Structures are given as structure tokens and as C-alpha cells.
Amino acid sequence: MIRARFAPSPTGYLHIGSARTFIFNWLYVRKHGGALVLRIDDTDIERNTEASLNSIYEGLNWLNLGWDEFYRQSERLELHRKLAFGLLAKGLAYRDFMPAATDLEDRPHGQGPWLCNPEMRALSQSASDARAAAGEPFAVRFRVHREPSREISFCDEVYGPQSKMTADIEDFALLRSNAMPTYHLSSCADDIDLGITHIIRGQDHLANTFKHVLLFEAAGAPLPSFAHLPLLIAPDGAKLSKRKHGPVVSVVTYRDNGFLSLAYINFLCLLGWSSKDNREQMTLAELQSAFGFEGVHRSNAVVNFSDADPIDPKALWLNSQHLRSMPVTALAPLVRRVLEDHGLRPYGDDVFFDRVVDTIRTRFSTLLDFPTKGRAYFADDFHIEKQALDKLDAPGARELLRALADRLQADPDFTESSVEAQLRKLAEERGVKAGVLINASRAALTGQPVGPSAFAVFICIGRERTIARLRKV
RNA sequence: GGCGCUAUCGUCUAAGGGUUAGGACGGAGCCCUCUCAAGGCUCAAAUAGGGGUUCGAAUCCCCUUAGCGCUACCA
The missing domain is CATH 3.90.800.10 (Glutamyl-tRNA Synthetase; Domain 3)
Known part of the structure; x- marks a missing residue:
């Protein structure tokens, strides 16, 4: 029976490197069957704070992977x-x-x-x-x-x-002289007492492991197996630090930027590990079955961010991939929550909402896009962009839209195909290209020059609102 | 300074003696098309340097260089 542990010390927020260590521990335990212990390494009373502990929970909770047992070292002194x-x-x-x-300079160097x-x-x-x-x-x-x-x-x-x-x-x-145990002591004592069989942690502990081997030996305890993970570093080659690199190093930053936790987990897994078949976009279940230490690298991985691009573009890409491919039923509640956070409430019932989400997610890359770029699907007071206005200002466009509104009001079906038929018929009768009417419609309905297929947009906006918006312009 | 670890496109990575050094992100272009994405196709882009070993080296060995970690009564 495998027993692994994740042992953060509460000296700050949950660092993305720590998050990756946690994920690899979780994956390994879940793959082979066993228990994951969350142990708070809080023996340094000088630096530990309750606020840090809470922010670690905050990060872990977002990841939403869970753990099996929980301990605090301060209770095991x-x-x-x-x-x-x-x-x-x-x-x-x-x-x-x-x-x-x-x-340190006191020491003979x-x-x-x-x-x-x-x-x-x-x-x-x-x-x-x-x-x-x-x-x-x-x-x-x-x-x-x-x-x-x-x-x-x-x-x-x-x-x-x-x-x-x-x-x-x-x-x-x-x-220490204040009778508090040091990291080496408390870590090994707990690893022994908790029956930890696999120690999976950052490479910064590789050299410390010799001390731990000595300690296990002195305590007469069997040696667990060790797996050290390459570090995550900044583009400048330095260790990631909040002081120097800002919020990019904290996992909750990604939550707050509309990331799906599963997509971010996927991204983190790709830093310092790769699957045998080189797959990139993977579900949790796929990660779990593909994970192994053979695929872990020995060199540090750079998290690619810059001032201009504060989030690694690959993370963003993976998020958009997951956003499009995950089950809508799993995505919908997340969208509902982010809409609520922005004071928006979806129109219609759950079925309708799922359909809207499913339609608009095809152009979105984060959850934050729903209340912002997708605002027109959830509220009437949306901004009309300049390029959308240009489409509406095209000669005769407004009059055509009003005529279209009349036709749609007379259309009992109001389905994608019926709307398309009405629109194309009107365009043909008036001798204008369907595209002009299509683009003007999208602009009138969403305030944007871009978006999903216009006929799908009609349905997502709904019959009454569509007619009202077409007339209002 | 000592000890240890590492080194493939800008970034993440594949190839563990024989490949035009492959893929992904990002970039450029084309196709598709009601817009924008997505998707498909194409292009640019890498084995840190020097020595060996070998018929043959990104791959094995040595040296150099660079980066990182440890060298705390931090973790």
C-alpha cells in the first residue's frame, strides 16, 4: 500500500511549483492505489502564519483533487x-x-x-x-x-x-535552542510515524536527502523511495518568487483569471513531465493512467510569462481546449458562478443555458470571457463595439434589420434553419448579399463584429430579445 | 569556496548509436467561411563549446562554459 505526502509550509500562498508537487503526488497515489497525506510543515513558528495556511487551502481547494489524511506538525512536536x-x-x-x-559569512569559507x-x-x-x-x-x-x-x-x-x-x-x-524541531527532524520523524512509502518533492531537497537517509537509518526505520521533481523557474532562469515575479507564481491567480482547474492541472503536468506518446491535452483520468516517474525530466522547466504576456500562452491554449471539449454539464455550473460574480443571471431554463454555453464557448478561452465578451447573452445592457457599429451603419442596414424583425415575429418556428431561411429570403428579395444582413444581425444582437454563426446567435439570444434588439438599432 | 544536479527550436518537449532531429504553444502564410475562432495544410525556428570512443554521436566518455540546488537553530 502506497502512502505519499504533500507537506507545504505555511509561509505564503500556494506556489505553482508546490501545486505541481501536490498534483504529482496525487496522480501517483491514485494511479497505484494508496493514501495521500496532507501534512502542514509548520515547525518554524517565526515565519508561519494562519493567513498563509488559509491561502494554501484556498489554492488546494481550487485544484479540487482532495487528500485522504491530514496532520499538522505543530501538533506532533x-x-x-x-x-x-x-x-x-x-x-x-x-x-x-x-x-x-x-x-553565514561567520563561517570559515x-x-x-x-x-x-x-x-x-x-x-x-x-x-x-x-x-x-x-x-x-x-x-x-x-x-x-x-x-x-x-x-x-x-x-x-x-x-x-x-x-x-x-x-x-x-x-x-x-x-533548535527554543526546543522546536527543525525541518529535517520533524519531516523524517513524521514520515516514519505516518508510514510514508514514497517521498515525492522538489529537487531542492535532493541534496538534503542524504541527511534524511542518515536519520532514517539512525531511527531504525526502512527507507522510503524518493522521487525528486525538477524545479519550475522564471524566464530569467531565477527561482519563481512573488517578490520578483508577482502573482504569476500563485495558483489562485489562475483561478481568478478564469482558468478551469483541470486545464491548469494539465498545464502544470506538462512542465517537467511528458507522456510516452507525447499527448498534451489530457483529462484527469488520462493523466492518472499516463503518469510515471520515467516521464519526469531532470532539468528545470521555465514557466513562460512576460510583462506583455503575464500568463504562459500554452496554459491559455490548454484552457481553451478544455473549455471547448469538456462536458457542457460540467462547465455550465462554473459559468453560472462566474456570471453571478459579475451580477449576471442567465435567461431561460437549464436546457437553454446549456445550449448558450455550448455555443459561445467555441470562441472563448477562459471563464471570464462569459461575463465579458459574452455579456450580450446574459444582459440587455451590453456595449456596442466600434466595428459592430460600422456594420449597422452600412447603407440600409437598420431598415433591413427592422424588416427582418417583422419576418421573425411572423415565424412560428424560430429555429436556426427557419431563421436562416427567413433571412436569406429577405436578402434575396431586397437584392443584398446575405452576408451583409448576417453580419449586421450579429452586431445588433451582441454588439460585436465577431462571434458564433449568426443563426446560432439568434437562438441563443431568444426570440423576444432578438426582435427587440433588431428593432432598437 | 565545497558538494551535488542539469544542458535539443523563443517556451514545453520527442528521438537513449544510423531519422530530412519529430510534435505542441507562440509567430508567418494559405484553405475553409456570414464574422471571428476552431479545424486542415505550409513556412521560419534547436542538439551550449571543445576533445575523444565508433564505420557512424543529440545519444557513450572527458574537459570547458552556463544555469540551478544544497552548504541555516528556513523549508
Whole structure:
């Protein structure tokens, strides 16, 4: 039974890179059957905020994939401390009474990495106990075995065999001097306790994994399998950050821009992973069955955005593809919600609404297009664009539209084909090209020079409103 | 500085010794057409550089370069 976890720390909104990690975890678990644990890694009390936690939920809720179990590390501190003190008792860890190095430049640079504070590592058990008993604050560090230096290795599902000498691994902290566990400790303690079998996370943890291997080993726990994911980066090659790159890095930005979560999930999956047959537009079910670590790349992927084009064009394209191809019954409620948000209420019943949505979605690329470009389908007070006005200003156009209104009023059917027949007949009688009347009609009905087939537009606007709008111009 | 990872069109990627280096987005053009999309067709666009190995290298090896990550009592 597979058990994977997604472990965000609440220091900001849900980052798109984190969202992708979550999605890959979800896909893997759902494909192979198992449980997905959502674990909030909130042991850094200095930086964590409740607001961040809420915005992470907000992002996750939009993705709407769900999870099976939930934990907060801040509620499991005793478990973490128990592991640290157990290691301390066995001599696999030691107390460090030195104050925290606040400035990295304090460390001797130039000849290799900082490994430990030798006096602290060498402190006798009794001296250490005495100082602790006297109330002196201390951090607890893992005692990395180095003499002789040993090779630590594991096989990453994505990056393959990895190894590193213990001579290159510093005595990392387990417990801070405020008694709070560090990431390494709490993460491993929880992974062990929660029976995590697969750790799927960002590549920024690849080098940390050696420490984790050491910790699993010291705790006598079996090693889970690891899969590290390439990072998502900005076009300038830098790590995506809100400070530098703005809202593009937050998932809710895409929600707020009218993206379908399934389309955005699809887009994110294509960054750093590809299916064997190179398919791009995929449903969740297709992603689930196609996903595997073999298809995950080892190099970072650039999210392609710019000031002129703040959203990756491929994401937009995928969204429009999904918008067109998903079942209308699934799309309609989403459109209804966005219309409500804009103070619009659909005309007619559900069947009629579905038909309208199905017709106009063929030219739209986001949900936001429905209340904006599609406003005329849901309200009478729509803007008439300049180019539409030009069509109405064509010689005789307005009079023709009024004549058409009369014919339609006399037409008992009002179907696409009956309307087309009436319109073409009128055009022929008056000796004008049908196109002129067709384009003028679209302009009168929607205020736009572009849109779906005009005959479909007539039906979507509805008989009464059509007649009224044709006469009003 | 040390350790590790990576390198194919602008971007996402396919090809894991033999291909005119393929596809997608975006760009340009054509067709279709009541407009605009969609769709179809076409064009421009890439193996970071240098050495090996080999009959043959995008692919294997080495070096260089560049980028990224870790090197915190952040995660």
C-alpha cells in the first residue's frame, strides 16, 4: 500500500511549483492505489502564519483533487522531540551550546563546508548533561559519522543512483535552542510515524536527502523511495518568487483569471513531465493512467510569462481546449458562478443555458470571457463595439434589420434553419448579399463584429430579445 | 569556496548509436467561411563549446562554459 505526502509550509500562498508537487503526488497515489497525506510543515513558528495556511487551502481547494489524511506538525512536536532525545541518549546526536550563527559569512569559507563546532561535538556526556541541567540553552545536532568517511547512497526514482561522502555532510540541527524541531527532524520523524512509502518533492531537497537517509537509518526505520521533481523557474532562469515575479507564481491567480482547474492541472503536468506518446491535452483520468516517474525530466522547466504576456500562452491554449471539449454539464455550473460574480443571471431554463454555453464557448478561452465578451447573452445592457457599429451603419442596414424583425415575429418556428431561411429570403428579395444582413444581425444582437454563426446567435439570444434588439438599432 | 544536479527550436518537449532531429504553444502564410475562432495544410525556428570512443554521436566518455540546488537553530 502506497502512502505519499504533500507537506507545504505555511509561509505564503500556494506556489505553482508546490501545486505541481501536490498534483504529482496525487496522480501517483491514485494511479497505484494508496493514501495521500496532507501534512502542514509548520515547525518554524517565526515565519508561519494562519493567513498563509488559509491561502494554501484556498489554492488546494481550487485544484479540487482532495487528500485522504491530514496532520499538522505543530501538533506532533512530542513525537519529533522523542526521536531527537532518543538519538541523543544513544550518542547519535549531541547538544550544541554555541549561539546560532546568524551571519553565514561567520563561517570559515574557502576550504570546504562547515561541518560542526568541534568543541561541542567532542563535549563529554556528563559535561553536556551538567550544562543542560544548569539551564543553558542548546540545539541538538546529528552526529554524522565521519571517521572513516562513509558513502551514503540511495536511488532516486527520477535522478537515479545518488551518493555522497559523510565528509561532505555537516552535523545538521535536529532541535533548535527554543526546543522546536527543525525541518529535517520533524519531516523524517513524521514520515516514519505516518508510514510514508514514497517521498515525492522538489529537487531542492535532493541534496538534503542524504541527511534524511542518515536519520532514517539512525531511527531504525526502512527507507522510503524518493522521487525528486525538477524545479519550475522564471524566464530569467531565477527561482519563481512573488517578490520578483508577482502573482504569476500563485495558483489562485489562475483561478481568478478564469482558468478551469483541470486545464491548469494539465498545464502544470506538462512542465517537467511528458507522456510516452507525447499527448498534451489530457483529462484527469488520462493523466492518472499516463503518469510515471520515467516521464519526469531532470532539468528545470521555465514557466513562460512576460510583462506583455503575464500568463504562459500554452496554459491559455490548454484552457481553451478544455473549455471547448469538456462536458457542457460540467462547465455550465462554473459559468453560472462566474456570471453571478459579475451580477449576471442567465435567461431561460437549464436546457437553454446549456445550449448558450455550448455555443459561445467555441470562441472563448477562459471563464471570464462569459461575463465579458459574452455579456450580450446574459444582459440587455451590453456595449456596442466600434466595428459592430460600422456594420449597422452600412447603407440600409437598420431598415433591413427592422424588416427582418417583422419576418421573425411572423415565424412560428424560430429555429436556426427557419431563421436562416427567413433571412436569406429577405436578402434575396431586397437584392443584398446575405452576408451583409448576417453580419449586421450579429452586431445588433451582441454588439460585436465577431462571434458564433449568426443563426446560432439568434437562438441563443431568444426570440423576444432578438426582435427587440433588431428593432432598437 | 565545497558538494551535488542539469544542458535539443523563443517556451514545453520527442528521438537513449544510423531519422530530412519529430510534435505542441507562440509567430508567418494559405484553405475553409456570414464574422471571428476552431479545424486542415505550409513556412521560419534547436542538439551550449571543445576533445575523444565508433564505420557512424543529440545519444557513450572527458574537459570547458552556463544555469540551478544544497552548504541555516528556513523549508
